[in-house]
Amino acid sequence: MLTVGNGDLFQVNSSGNIVKINNITYSWPSLQGGANQVLTNNGSGGLTWVAAGACTTCFHNNGDSFTGLATLGTNDAYELAFETGGTEKMRIAFGNVGIGDTTPLSLLTVGNGDLFQVNSSGNIVKINNITYSWPSSAPTAVNQVLSVQTVAGGILQWASATQVSNDSGAAGSYVARIKATADGVGSYRAVL
Structure with a gap:
């Protein structure tokens, strides 16, 4: 021996x-x-x-001869992690997908710390770690732009492109007038 x-x-x-x-x-x-x-x-x-x-505990790719749904996952409440080069790159945890994030808080989360998030309704709720609330409908008129309704809440609303204002009432607030420039159709500049 x-x-x-x-x-x-x-x-x-x-x-x-x-x-x-x-x-x-x-x-x-x-x-x-x-x-x-x-x-x-x-x-x-x-x-x-x-x-x-x-094999009931294997995942085997049989080329193009799959005859039905191929399932890869866990049935025991464990999360499913994907690694490349020995480092975790993506994780599925409780139905949420995290790319570069091991603890995704939304349906789709990108970046460590949940910097970019899409919720289960398909709405983008966070960009660059800033929370936003987007309008629930499309613009109702031509040339409308997205405007921040409340700064603290990141609530966006459609507003006329000819006048976007700060409704906070704070001193030094500005009104931006968006005008078409002479250099081409569809080009705009802000005049304060």
Whole structure:
């Protein structure tokens, strides 16, 4: 018998079979697996070859021969993480997708710290870590622009492009008049 490591963490028996790896006992199949078979573990260290499609704990891409829905996920309340190069890049947690974020707070979150968020209704609720509330309808007239209704809440509303004002009543508030420039159709500039 061959053993390696303090405490016999790796063992090969007198028949040449590996019986322990990293101090975990395994029982290997006596024959080589067939084409397109995968090695599965019964949970007690017993390894067997099974057809890739028969594996209930595997995800196997069978080229273009899927005949139905292929499911990848968890059924035990665990989150699903995707890594590249040994670093987590994306996570699905409780139905929320986080790209570059391991704790997504919205349906779609991008950037560590939930900097960009889309809620379950499809509304963008945060950009660059600033919370916004967007209008629930399209503009009602030509040349309307988005205007901040309340600065603290980031509430946006449609306003006439000819006059956008600060309704806060604070000293030094300005009114911007948006005018078409002479250099082309659809070009505008703000005049304060």
